[in-house]
Amino acid sequence: MRLIIAEKPSLARSIAEALPGAAQKKDGYLSVGDTEVTWCLGHLLEQAPPDAYDPAFKPWRRDHLPIVPGQWKLVPRPKARGQLSVIRARLKQARQLVHAGDPDREGQLLVQEVIEHLGWKGPVQRLLINDLNRPAVARALGRIEDNARYYPLYRAAQTRARADWLYGINLTRAWTLIGRQAGHDGVLSVGRVQTPVLGLVVRRDEEIRHFTPYPFYVLWAHLRVGAGTLKAWWVPGESHRLDERGRLLDAAPAQTLAERLPGAEGQVSSVDSRRRRQPPPLPYSLSALQVDAARRHGLSAKAVLDICQRLYERHQLITYPRSDCRYLPREHLASLPGQLASACRDDTTLSGWLANADMGLRSRAFDDAKVGAHHALAPTGKPFVAERLSRQEADVYRLIARNVLAQFYPALETQEVKAEFRLLDERFQASGQTLLVPGWKPLFTTRDEPPPLPALVEGEACQALEAQVEQRETRPPEPFTDASLIKAMMNIARYVEDPEVRRTLRETDGLGTEATRAGIIETLLERDYLVRKAKALRATRLGVGLIHSLPEAVSRPERTALWEQRLEGIAEAQAEPEPFVAQLVEDLRTLVGSADSQRLSAALGAAQGESPEAGPASKRGRRTNSPRRSAGRKRRPSRKGSTT
Structure with missing residues (x-):
């Protein structure tokens, strides 16, 4: 057998x-x-x-x-x-x-x-x-091949699992023990993935808290040209007081220029007109779906994962959801028209989208070279009847089906125009866009686009009709939400300064995996490190204190990149696991030795009053994580890999 x-x-x-x-x-x-x-x-x-x-x-x-x-x-x-x-x-x-x-x-x-x-x-x-x-x-x-060919891949995965165990078990025990000395009665879990994610939120909250707004000034003018009127914005020169983004910090030059502009004549100094062709957005990976569903329907990352599992297992409406791929096999081109016809026929929205699709088109999404362990999320072809699903399940299904249907729509084509004007020896800029071919865009939005610029000819005359100075104020960064934190985990390289490390992180899957990112957020909430305030995710006093008590390298994502470099060498049979594990053990001796109860106590004290407290649900979670009840107990890993 x-x-x-x-x-x-x-x-x-x-x-x-x-x-x-x-x-x-x-x-x-x-x-x-x-x-x-x-x-x-x-x-x-x-x-x-x-x-x-x-x-x-x-x-x-x-x-x-x-x-x-x-x-x-x-x-x-x-x-x-x-x-x-x-x-x-x-x-x-x-x-x-x-x-x-x-x-x-x-x-x-x-x-x-x-x-x-x-x-x-x-x-x-x-x-x-x-x-x-x-x-x-x-x-x-x-x-079928010989499995021996893939033994190095197994050794790399095994080494990663053991390294995560060593890292999570030892640092969690070390910080829990100094936490007891500092008066905290609970587990302080530390992990290679969850702790840098917490660090992202802590640092973002601190940026917001320490942000000092300041005013800046913009000047616009209504200009008349041969074909009509437009609104152009002054570009102040370097002789004025500007911030690092070129924003004017002194109102006086703008006010003086605004008083002189009405009636002033000038010319169109340059016109750059380009036709832009934009292909349809790709079908979804799980993380990309979580980002969109959070923005459009206010769903948490965990809620989207749970909904996808039900759509996949219970309703059998979608393909395997825990995918990190946004491409489909070329072979699907033959079967998708029939599957989509069956899937969309009983829903007014989907059948309307399907009616305008051209099944003869072939988008960039069908690319075998870019399909890995799984392909993008797609309908299975089983008829979708919204009344048999919850509203949230139907919303998520329509997103998945829409992105696949979009592959059978033409590209969005626009004419983009950027123009410069010279008046009173000063530069002004204006831009506009003309919709040429709507393509896939109607499936994604019904918002009106900004009006196009009137026809412009380089060198033609223009005249200022009126001008006005507006005072604006700089704004702090937005707090993280489920959508933006998932996106940050997907694109973690943006938060790294070292170019070599950044390159490695771009080539990997970022922090966590499609299957674990939602669980990482929920774990941080359950352990009282984060709390939800409306849609925002904010670090609690405990989360802030933990990050400030840890060596900086533990709370930043660079370690993931360095591990990935070593693990890739093992997977390609160019390196052995033993030196990697030995180096990790040496690092752990240093990290464990740096655990300091006084530093933790000071960090928790400094965070008092600066961060929101956790809600009732999180407090219930904290009781279940008592160090006395958890002693020696290993947290269960996710289905695929560890979220430590």
Whole structure:
């Protein structure tokens, strides 16, 4: 018997359907001829807690740190024991074994750690699937490879999991222990991902709190040209007092010029007119969807993830949602017209969009080279009936369907004009836009665009009709929301100064993964580090105090980039895990040694009154995280990877 172990039930079903013959459903697996297909449920195993290595580690003590296992252990997750038993029983009957985890680092780890934990000694083959359409799965079954080729990928993922354990367990214990000395009765969790995310919010809040507004002045003039009138803005020269963004800080020059302008004559000094063609926005990844759903419908990142899981598992309306990809396989071009017709027929909004779509178009979204472990979110083709879903589920589904439908609309085409004028030896600027081809834009907004400029000819005369000076005031940055914090995690390189580190972060998935980012935000809320105020996410006194008590390197994202460089070397078989782990242990000795209860106490005191307190829900979470109840207990990792 050949046994195929898939990463998740949906993948197992797709494999079974692509095999020749009818699949028979068994308890925890599917049988098709001489092949059985079973599955994991995300990670079936997790890193063992410290006391599994030595019972002395159950009480939290400073002199135990850093805890470094000599021989690493995995233990079954409590809810996974049943499926693990199924896989164990099927392995005993198997002659051939096929690893069918997702074709990425975590997918390689997730299935292979089960195979090794259960003691399989025979050869293993590798099935790589990134498109669940039946023809694509059937082709993948015809090109199964030797799993040994992907062993370095497994070692890299395994090293990342162990490194996150070392980092999270040791720093969490160290700061919890000094927290007790500083009078805080609760766990102070620290992690490679969650702590830099908290650091982003703390620093943004401090920018807002310490922001000192100041006035600046703008001057505009109504100008008459041959084809009509327009509004142009004065560009003050460097001889005036300007801020770093070129804004005028002294009203007097603007007032003087405004008094002289009415009736003044000048000319159009330059006209730059360009036709711009903008392709439709790509289909959604999970994070991109979370950003848009937060902005358009006020949904939290966690709410969007939960809605997507229901649309995928319960309603079977969308493809696998925990995807970091915004592209679709080229093969989908053949099946999507029928799927969209079926999906959209019972909804007025979607059927209206579908009626105007041109299924003969092919957008940049269909690109096999850019499809990784998963493709972008898309409708499955099952009819969408809004009345059978909650309002929020229907809202999210329409967003997903809209972005796929947009691929069958023409590009948005506009004529953009930028013009400069000279009056009284001063420069003025104006810009405008003319809509040429609306393309996909009507699916996304009904807002009126600003009026275009009248036709302009370089060198033609112009005359100022009136002018006015407006006083404005600088504004602090906006506090983070679910949408902007998810976007910051996706684009974390923007918050890094070192160009080499920034480059590495641009090439990776940022902080967290599609599957974990929402959970990171919720974890920070549950642990009283953040609180929601309306839509804003603000750091609490505890969150501010923790960040200020930690070494700066712990609360910034650079470590993720440095780890990624080392892990990529392991994944490409160019480096070994041992030197990376050894260096981490040395770093941990220094970091643990820097834990200072007086510094933490001072940081918590300084944060008093500067940050909002946590709400009732968070306070309930704090009680469950008492260090006495949590001693030695390892937090469960996410389905794919750790959110520490």
